[in-house]
Structure formats: structure tokens, C-alpha cells
Amino acid sequence: xxxxxxxxxxxxxxxxxxxxxxxxxxxxxxxxxxxxxxxxxxxxxxxxxxxxxxxxxxxxxxxxxxxxxxx
Amino acid sequence: xxxxxxxxxxxxxxxxxxxxxxxxxxxxxxxxxxxxxxxxxxxxxxxxxxxxxxxxxxxxxxxxxxxxxxxxxxxxxxxxxxxxxxxxxxxxxxxxxxxxxxxxxxxxxxxxxxxxxxxxxxxxxxxxxxxxxxxxxxxxxxxxxxxxxxxxxxxxxxxxxxxxxxxxxxxxxxxxxxxx
Numbered sequence: 001x002x003x004x005x006x007x008x009x010x011x012x013x014x015x016x017x018x019x020x021x022x023x024x025x026x027x028x029x030x031x032x033x034x035x036x037x038x039x040x041x042x043x044x045x046x047x048x049x050x051x052x053x054x055x056x057x058x059x060x061x062x063x064x065x066x067x068x069x070x071x
Numbered sequence: 072x073x074x075x076x077x078x079x080x081x082x083x084x085x086x087x088x089x090x091x092x093x094x095x096x097x098x099x100x101x102x103x104x105x106x107x108x109x110x111x112x113x114x115x116x117x118x119x120x121x122x123x124x125x126x127x128x129x130x131x132x133x134x135x136x137x138x139x140x141x142x143x144x145x146x147x148x149x150x151x152x153x154x155x156x157x158x159x160x161x162x163x164x165x166x167x168x169x170x171x172x173x174x175x176x177x178x179x180x181x182x183x184x185x186x187x188x189x190x191x192x193x194x195x196x197x198x199x200x201x202x203x204x205x206x207x208x209x210x211x212x213x214x215x216x217x218x219x220x221x222x223x224x225x226x227x228x229x230x231x232x233x234x235x236x237x238x239x240x241x242x243x244x245x246x247x248x249x250x251x
Contacts, residue, residue, distance in 0.1 A: 006244035009237050015227045016109050038245065045245040047105070048238065052231055054107070055224045062221045069214055 003037050004029055010044040015051065114223050123216015126209035129172055133202040136172070140196040147188065150198040154181045173201045175208035 001009075011017065011025050025040070032040070114120055133153070140150040156170035157178050163170040173181060184197040231238055 001240050001244060003244055006241035009241035010245075013230055013234060013238055013241075015230075016105065041241075041245040043101075045242040048242060049246065051110070051227060054110075055228050058224050059221055059228075062217055062224075066214065066217055066221075069210070069217070 003034070003041060007037055007041045007044070010041060010048060014044055014048065016044075016047055114220060117219060117223060119219040120216050120223070123213050123220070126212045126216070130202075130206055130209060130213075133172055133198065133205055137196050137199040137202045140198040141194065143192055143194045146196070147193055150185070150196075153198060153201070154178075154185065157181055173205040176201045176204045180204065 007029060008026065011022050014022065017025070029037070115124065136149045136153050140146045153172050156172055160169055160171035160174075181201050184200045187195050187197050
């Protein structure tokens with residue numbers, strides 16, 4: 001997998017970016033420099049990791065709260 | 072045997088490596104903060120989550136007023152203000168606000184419960200009656216909102232599990248685990 005393809009995948013599965021932003025980014029990928037691809041890709045990759053970790057903790061906390069509320 | 076003086080010399084740090092680590096940490100922090108802010112902004116827009124959040128804030132306010140109401144005389148002020156809020160609510164709604172902390176409790180019950188104060192020298196926390204009735208109405212809203220909140224957080228995890236190999240490969244292209 002090359003970095004452009006990896007970036008496309010991260011954009012597609014990003015829950016941070018809205019649909020318009022995703023489309024705009026996808027349209028520009030071929031014109032981005034290697035440094036830009038690296039910067040954006042790294043940001044989205046780190047954000048995705050953080051989001052998944054955070055999501056796990058949030059869901060555990062909510063399940064605990066629901067259990068205490070008796071539901 | 073004499074100890075080598077070099078064993079006690081501080082380790083020379085590489086400024087380039089330190090600089091890269093600092094940049095990586097800042098990037099992670101920025102990504103984490105942006106993720107949190109954006110995520111919460113989207114989640115609070117959901118009507119069920121918003122309703123549950125309002126119910127939770129209302130519950131906290133009512134519990135606070137109920138405790139204050141147990142204080143004779145001075146404690147009546149927040150209780151009466153909460154009851155007054157039921158009458159001003161219709162005007163507040165014109166500008167998109169609400170002043171009614173117990174929307175599921177009728178004005179008759181709210182004002183009527185204040186009569187009990189007379190028998191206790193204003194020590195009886197009458198607002199606790201309205202608080203209890205309102206919590207009973209808000210309970211299912213809180214549960215519904217929490218379930219919806221969980222759903223919204225789970226969407227990303229569901230997408231990740233459905234496409235785990237390609238997402239992991241894409242992340243690995245940009246994030247070097249060994250370097251961190």
C-alpha cells in the first residue's frame with residue numbers, strides 16, 4: 001500500500017471530517033506533495049488511534065452508568 | 072577497582088531526537104483535542120442526547136434547590152424562584168429559553184407543595200416533591216439519551232471492525248510504532 005492509497009483509506013474512514021471535506025481532500029490528493037501527504041496522513045492516523053481508544057473507554061463508562069441506572 | 076568517572080556522566084541527549092519527539096507529542100495532543108471537540112459537538116446535536124443532557128442538568132439543579140429548601144426561611148428563595156420559573160416559562164420560550172426546571176410537574180402541584188412549608192416553619196423541603204416527580208419523568212429520557220450516546224460512539228468502532236485490516240495498514244503507513 002502506498003501513502004496516497006493509505007491516505008484515501010484514512011479519509012474514507014474518518015469520523016472527524018464531514019462529507020464535503022472528504023470530497024475536497026480526495027479531489028486534491030493527486031496534487032499534494034509528499035510532505036503534505038505525510039502531514040495529513042499522520043494527523044488522521046493519530047486521530048483515528050486516539051478516537052478508537054477514547055471510544056472504548058467512553059462505552060465502558062456508559063455501560064457502567066446504565067447498569068447503575070438499572071437498565 | 073576505581074570506578075570509571077564516565078559511569079557518572081549524564082547521558083548526552085540528542086537534540087534532534089528530542090525535537091522530533093516533542094513535535095510528535097504536540098501532533099498527538101492536537102489530534103486528540105480536535106477529535107474530542109468535534110466529536111462532542113456532533114454528539115450534542117443529536118436530539119435524544121440533548122434531551123438527556125438537559126434532563127441531567129435539570130436534575131442537578133433541582134437536587135441543589137431541594138437541599139437548600141431544607142434551610143428555614145432563606146432556603147425558600149430558590150424554591151420560590153423555581154416555582155416562579157414555571158410561570159415565566161411561556162415568555163422565556165419566545166426567545167428560545169426555558170425557565171421551568173420541572174416541566175413534567177403541574178403548577179398546582181408545585182405551588183400546592185409550598186403549603187406544607189407553613190406546617191413546618193418553612194423547614195420542610197417542599198421542592199423535593201417536585202424534584203422526585205421530575206426525576207421520575209426524566210429517568211427514561213436519561214437512559215434513552217445514554218443509549219443513543221453509546222450508539223454514536225459505537226459507529227466508528229463498527230466501521231473499524233468491518234474494515235480493520237485496511238485501516239490498520241493505512242495507519243501503519245504513517246505511524247511508526249517503534250519510533251514512539
